Amino acid sequence: MNRNSAIGVFDSGIGGLTVLREITRLLPNENTVYLGDTARVPYGSKSKETIERYSFEIAAFLLKYDIKMLVAACNTASAFAVPSLKTGLSIPVTGVIEPGARAAAGATKAGRIGVIGTEGTIKSSAYTAAIKAIKPEAETFVQACPLFVPLVEEGWAEDEVTAIIAQRYLSGFQDAGIDTLVLGCTHYPLLKDTIASVMGEGVTLIDSAASTAIEVKKILEEKGLLNNGKAPGAHRFFVTDSPERFMAVGRRFFGENLAAAELAILTEN
């Protein structure tokens, strides 16, 4: 493991590619290895124990590729597994929740922050805890939105049905008087327009992808692990289910640079 080693990034599926995209924009010379656990997606409705187990299996797989740090580019995995990954692995680990919480705490003026996410992320209270740690006087309001991921995957991000469902999920926030809303799931940035039109102009939407990339850069700098090379980084992609579907949908998230994905065989703990 050295400066030229890759950054390992994982997600339950394709959503984490939005985080990978921000990392490669900010750090274009870094090599990356991405794993999407498409055979077991979604994580959002599953238990902490299962998500921890899956995350450690993925970490073991990525460590074989000599990664110098690990990014949990999935809110549910960040909520449930990042604390134990930080303790259990010898390389630096970051999730998307602390960077997202920091961005939200910085953006709010009223000190009233809404958080949306999967059932798992919301039940974990990870965002509420992270926001309180940074800005103790802030008040947080949370709402699980289980249908948002299937709606995005159906390709209905801009659909009138999605607008009706968003209105229903988000109506509680309108009464709460929030001025900042954390999009606490990597699929949700694809619903940004729909969510923005429900919430109105006075509410800032926080997508943790960009702030996670900044956190990755900061950690690599601190550890002396930033890649000094001039060549553009190489990007390798693994999935646990069929690569074909991942490639087709993944380009919506990552753009045309998505190279061929390979099938990963994980070892169950």
Place this chain on the structure above:
Amino acid sequence: MNRNSAIGVFDSGIGGLTVLREITRLLPNENTVYLGDTARVPYGSKSKETIERYSFEIAAFLLKYDIKMLVAACNTASAFAVPSLKTGLSIPVTGVIEPGARAAAGATKAGRIGVIGTEGTIKSSAYTAAIKAIKPEAETFVQACPLFVPLVEEGWAEDEVTAIIAQRYLSGFQDAGIDTLVLGCTHYPLLKDTIASVMGEGVTLIDSAASTAIEVKKILEEKGLLNNGKAPGAHRFFVTDSPERFMAVGRRFFGENLAAAELAILTEN
């Protein structure tokens, strides 16, 4: 393995409990072992290779409980894995597709049958092939309905949003002039009222749970494996993710007789 051995039943999650319920109604003296693969649910959006692998892992687990036959109580697993399970296992195997196709072929008068299911079930063309084999002159019309499972799991089975989505998915069938519609996913019977009100009175809805139970009885009779005992059968439940959530939601599918579920550890192939 003998007459007193249990019937093994599996599904990606809880939906297969509707099939188990019909089996226990028709054959109240049979012992059963159910496995819900809740850690890897859903199956409907995943590849044939992955679903075959999962199904063989589950079969290996259930065979340790000395089952005398195996029922794939999941349409996607039936479409993708039952043919190879039949070849690969030494006990009788049935899925839900052949029984459902038989019921639909028996019910249609116009010879025009609609089939709805997950992306995987519809892409497999398993229902179309099974219906053609029974009634070659029948015409089938198919539609994947990926949002139906998440809507049921959100508890919105009777919701106006679900009615709008059902109208959109099913509108093609109205033009096709079908008189029979196969509910090709074990979650869909919970949407029966919504689907019926879109399709109208002229269309018979086919739920394969009851016909699968009849098929199970027929196979056990043929093999001389029907349980002759007088005592009510014992029912054991395993899940691969947290048993608590399964218990809560599972009672909606199976009723109050759902005993405590246990955590299963599968061995990955």
